[in-house]
Each structure stands twice: as C-alpha cells, then as structure tokens.
Amino acid sequence: MSQRSTQWLHFTLLFSITFISIMGLSYSFPSHAQSTALPDNIRGALCLVRADEQIVLVNEKITGKFSLPGGGISPHEPASAAAEREAWEETGLVVTAKSVIGYTDTAVIFDCVSDSELVAYEFQNREGGYVLPIWFAPHYGVETNSAMLIDPNRVNASQYRYPEQWNAIRKIFAIASEQPALYLEDLINAAPVFHQREIELIQKIQNSISSLPEPLSNIIGSIIITGDIFGQSWLILILFPLLFSCVKKQAAIKVMFVFVCTSLLALVARQGFSLPAPYAYFPELQRLPDVGLSFPNIAITLWVSCSLVLMSSLKWLDWNKFSALIFTIGVWFGLSQLCAGVTYFSDIVVGAILGVLIAWHVERLERKPEIDLGKLLSSKGLWCGMALICLILTMIWPQPIFTQWLSLIILIAVVFSLPNNMFKFEDRSLIPLIGSIGVMIISIFLLNYLKDQLSFSSIYVLIIESIRFPTMIVIWLLFYLNRFSMTRE
Numbered sequence: 001m002s003q004r005s006t007q008w009l010h011f012t013l014l015f016s017i018t019f020i021s022i023m024g025l026s027y028s029f030p031s032h033a034q035s036t037a038l039p040d041n042i043r044g045a046l047c048l049v050r051a052d053e054q055i056v057l058v059n060e061k062i063t064g065k066f067s068l069p070g071g072g073i074s075p076h077e078p079a080s081a082a083a084e085r086e087a088w089e090e091t092g093l094v095v096t097a098k099s100v101i102g103y104t105d106t107a108v109i110f111d112c113v114s115d116s117e118l119v120a121y122e123f124q125n126r127e128g129g130y131v132l133p134i135w136f137a138p139h140y141g142v143e144t145n146s147a148m149l150i151d152p153n154r155v156n157a158s159q160y161r162y163p164e165q166w167n168a169i170r171k172i173f174a175i176a177s178e179q180p181a182l183y184l185e186d187l188i189n190a191a192p193v194f195h196q197r198e199i200e201l202i203q204k205i206q207n208s209i210s211s212l213p214e215p216l217s218n219i220i221g222s223i224i225i226t227g228d229i230f231g232q233s234w235l236i237l238i239l240f241p242l243l244f245s246c247v248k249k250q251a252a253i254k255v256m257f258v259f260v261c262t263s264l265l266a267l268v269a270r271q272g273f274s275l276p277a278p279y280a281y282f283p284e285l286q287r288l289p290d291v292g293l294s295f296p297n298i299a300i301t302l303w304v305s306c307s308l309v310l311m312s313s314l315k316w317l318d319w320n321k322f323s324a325l326i327f328t329i330g331v332w333f334g335l336s337q338l339c340a341g342v343t344y345f346s347d348i349v350v351g352a353i354l355g356v357l358i359a360w361h362v363e364r365l366e367r368k369p370e371i372d373l374g375k376l377l378s379s380k381g382l383w384c385g386m387a388l389i390c391l392i393l394t395m396i397w398p399q400p401i402f403t404q405w406l407s408l409i410i411l412i413a414v415v416f417s418l419p420n421n422m423f424k425f426e427d428r429s430l431i432p433l434i435g436s437i438g439v440m441i442i443s444i445f446l447l448n449y450l451k452d453q454l455s456f457s458s459i460y461v462l463i464i465e466s467i468r469f470p471t472m473i474v475i476w477l478l479f480y481l482n483r484f485s486m487t488r489e
Helices: 003-036 079-091 163-173 193-210 214-231 233-246 249-273 298-313 321-339 345-366 373-377 380-396 400-415 430-453 458-479 483-488
Strands: 044-051 054-060 070-072 095-103 107-114 118-121 144-150 181-184
Touching: 044 079, 044 095, 044 163, 054 079, 070 079, 079 095, 079 107, 079 144, 095 163, 118 144, 193 214, 193 321, 193 345, 214 298, 214 321, 233 249, 233 298, 233 430, 233 458, 249 298, 249 345, 249 373, 249 380, 249 400, 298 321, 298 345, 321 345, 345 373, 380 400, 400 458, 430 458
Parallel strands: 044 107, 118 181
Antiparallel strands: 044 054, 044 070, 054 144, 095 107
16 A cells, blocks of 8 residues: 555544544533533522431521522532532532432432441431531531431421422432441540540530439439520520619610620631530530530620629629629529530630620720710710621621621611610610510510421521511510600600
8 A cells, every 4th residue: 555545544534533523522412411401490409318228408507497408509500519519518428419310499409429438426316317427517507507317207398498399309219329327426536635525524414414313313404404594695685675674774785785796706706716516526415406616605705794794884793692693593504505515614614704804895995084985885886887897797707697696786776876865764664674575575486486487498587587686676675665755856
C-alpha cells in the first residue's frame, strides 16, 4: 500500500471515530437531559435514606414536625446535588443520590445511600426511633432539632410535616436501596476532654437518683425537673407586667435593657463556641425537650444579670428574703438543667459569670455622672441602634431566633418613639396586672395552636414565632394605655 493510500486510510479512520464519538455524545446528551429534567413545579429535593429496614427522618426546629432530609434547589444546581447537600447540612450524612424514586407536589425524592456505614445510637426516643449523632451537622440546632432511624410503620401521618404525603412516602420507601446500620451506646469519647468528665458526673447523678426507693426517686426527680420552668423566656416576659407595676419605671426599663442585651450576647457566644449539650454524645441522659447548643447557659445568664440589676436598683444586694429567693430559684433551675442532661456544670458557671459581668457594667455605667442612664435607655435612638445590630446578626446567622429578637427589638423601638405619657405604668391596681398576664398566657396557647395548624409551612411558622413575643408585649401595653392622656393630645 502506498504512503498516500495509508494517509487516506488513517484520515478515514480518524474521521469515522470522531463522527461516531460526536453522534454518541449527541445521543447521550438528550438521554441525560431527559433523566434529569424536572417538572416546572419542582423547587426542592429530598433524600430518602433506608437502613436496617428503617427510614431516616429529621425533626425540624421551626415546625416541630418530622420530614425527610431536604430543601430548596439553588439556581443552576442539579437536583441530586441539592439533595446530597441538604442531607449533609441537616443530618451530617454524606450520601450519594442514586436515582429519582418519587415526587411530591413541589419536590423530587432521591434514593440516597450513605457513603459510609450509617451510625445510630442504641437509645430509642419516645417515638421508638434510634437517635442519630448529628451534632456536627452544619444546620444542627438551626434547622433540625434531631434525626432518627425509625420504622415507617411507627410514624403517624400527623407527625409528618405534610400528613397527606406520608402514605406515598411509605410506598416509595419499599423500593429504596437498603444498607446496614451500626448501633453504638454512646460517643462520649468524641466530646472534648473537659466535657467527658462532666458527662460522667451527670450520669452518676442520674443513677444516684434512680437508685433511691421508687416513691422518693420519682418525687425528687419531678421536683428537680420542674425547675426548668424558670428558664422559659415566655415566663420572663410574663413577669414584666409585675415588674413595671411593683418598681419604678426607670428600674424596670433597665432590667428590660439587660434582658435584651444579655440574650443577644449569649446567643452570639453560642454561635462562636458551637458546643453541643451532653445528650448529643449520650442521648440516654436527656430528660427535657431541650435542643441545640448549650454553652453558655442563656437562662442562667439572664437570671443572674436581670436579678442583680433589679436588686441593685432596689438596694437589696445584701442577703435578705428576696435575694435568698432569687438564689434558690437559680440553683433549682441550674440543677434541673444539669440533671436533665441538657447542660454542663461549666455552662452554668460561665453563664453565671457572664451575667455578673453584664450587670456590673450596667451599674458602672449608671454611676457615671455625665450619663443619664434612664434617659439613655428610654431613647428611641438606642433601641434603633440595637435593632440595627440585631439585623446584622440576623444576616450573619440567618436563624429563626435572631429573627424573633429582631421583631421584638423593633417593637420596643416603636414604643419608645411614642409620647412618654401614653402608658400609665404607675397604675398599681390589680385589674390591669392580672388582666394583662391572663391574656398573655391565653395568647401563648392560641399561637401554639395556630402554629400546629400551619406546621406544613415553615414561612407561616416563622412568622408566628416572630410575632409571639411582640404580641405579648402589645397585649401588656394595651392594659396600661392611658386613654385620658391620648384624648388630651
């Protein structure tokens, strides 16, 4: 064969290979597009993870309902990548989305398989699910309270965020890929060394209480756990009508300022340290439905700072009945948190120290002759500045808790923009006091009911949570509205 013929043969073979490759790609692209193309109404991606004949579900922080790991699809993001990303953010599981196995009205469901052995605790929660260790997940305590591996037959449709979808998900579960699960008693060794010792201490305390005779053990356990009520933020807000009715307005405003500042500072500290509670490493310790991070203990910080500022304003810093009551309640609450496995002893100590420092700085500021603290704390400029700070924090950490505080601070700024004589806090009668507290409590139950009815929408639930505290404040203010003053103006 001549050289020219050989060149033409090589050219023909090269052209044929190129042509076949191009044709192959042209056929593969439509096929790939067809397999990944989604209906126009699909905006989210969900991961169905099946292991040991059970399904992985997360408990959502905002709605309080169960759901599959998943979320919205970002622009130009493949749906499978969105499902894998959301699974990691919410559960800490690194998964591979193998294929589409179903759809909801707005989301695509992928058959997801964990890239490593799926680990769960031996401990079963009250729903009968095996708790998953997810404290390291990026959205733990932000979007999700917990995650579990559970038999779908043990879950009622009403427990799922979208009850009408649960039967369809159970059918899809039957065709999902099966994988093994590894069950561990605890992961205490994964905790920081200084926390490992404290977890052992909490375990010893719980065992000591359990070892007592049954009637005595139940009584002591109930008394200790009941102390948790003093750490509820709604209770502190309900005490504000009592505070404004019993002390001077300037002292009450000072306590309110400390309450807001302390909460924001403690929340920022929590985001910075990101230390989970003891039950994250040993779920059997948990006795209260507390979730998320625990350092520092915000409730202790609030209780100490607000109490010290109030006692200083009343000149009651020496040991008396009131200070003894405050100290007893603080110890009671701290013990309840410790024995319930939702906080460490170090969290309580640091929270108390932080509360003392905040109160000390406020009192130090008040002693400066060039500063009129009462006028400063009542100025709308101060509260508008705090609203701006909270807005920045909300942008840095887009979490529901910062959104809730932002709405409350904005309301306070609006209130201080109103005429000074619009509210008659000097009214010491029991009617506005009892009436405001009663209606505030009723509003809590009504908002909780409304939240449960609208749990299918995270936006609606977030709105309800954001207006919860402002609603309580507005109800309280309406009972102290000075109608005669408004008429004169």
